[in-house]
Amino acid sequence: MAPLGFCLLAGLLLAPSAAGAQVLPLDEQGRAGFAAVVPADSVPAGRLYGRARAWLRQRGYTLAEADSAAGRLVAAHAFGVYDRGYVTRRLHGQVRYRLTVEVKQGRYRAQFTDFRFAYYQDDRGGRPQPTGKTKPLEDATAPGWQKLWESHRRDTALAVGALAAELKTAMLARPPTAAAPVPRGADW
Numbered sequence: 001m002a003p004l005g006f007c008l009l010a011g012l013l014l015a016p017s018a019a020g021a022q023v024l025p026l027d028e029q030g031r032a033g034f035a036a037v038v039p040a041d042s043v044p045a046g047r048l049y050g051r052a053r054a055w056l057r058q059r060g061y062t063l064a065e066a067d068s069a070a071g072r073l074v075a076a077h078a079f080g081v082y083d084r085g086y087v088t089r090r091l092h093g094q095v096r097y098r099l100t101v102e103v104k105q106g107r108y109r110a111q112f113t114d115f116r117f118a119y120y121q122d123d124r125g126g127r128p129q130p131t132g133k134t135k136p137l138e139d140a141t142a143p144g145w146q147k148l149w150e151s152h153r154r155d156t157a158l159a160v161g162a163l164a165a166e167l168k169t170a171m172l173a174r175p176p177t178a179a180a181p182v183p184r185g186a187d188w
Contacts, residue, residue, distance in 0.1 A: 061077045081117070119134070
């Protein structure tokens, strides 16, 4: 009975680490990607397109494609990932990705794809500079810095979740309603 209990305990302790190895959802081709179709009741496609374009511009995305007739926006962006130090945190690289927003009457689809980690290295002055080397986020192994790599992948999942929620808030925002006019002679 004791060996069986030990095996069950060992299995329970090892299961979270094995399950946590893949924090990014993969598509049919094995590439990391996040996608969501969000209903936007009674909001015309043109208004959704305008809101998406304004949000992308406000967040600093670089538009690669803007097709208002098809209701499709494709943009690229990046965010920094950091090496957690004891006193300060140091920029370790950037995660670059592509966001595709497609709108239709009463709904939109957001797809975050093409995730690549771009390495940074400190120059002589101690400032981080890109090295030109990249690594796809789908790659689960990083010999020599596996724990930091898993941290970058978790940070990416959290950042994309926050961006998707922010986009949803911007897309579904209700326009301000005009207050009823107060008659001039009324006692307010």
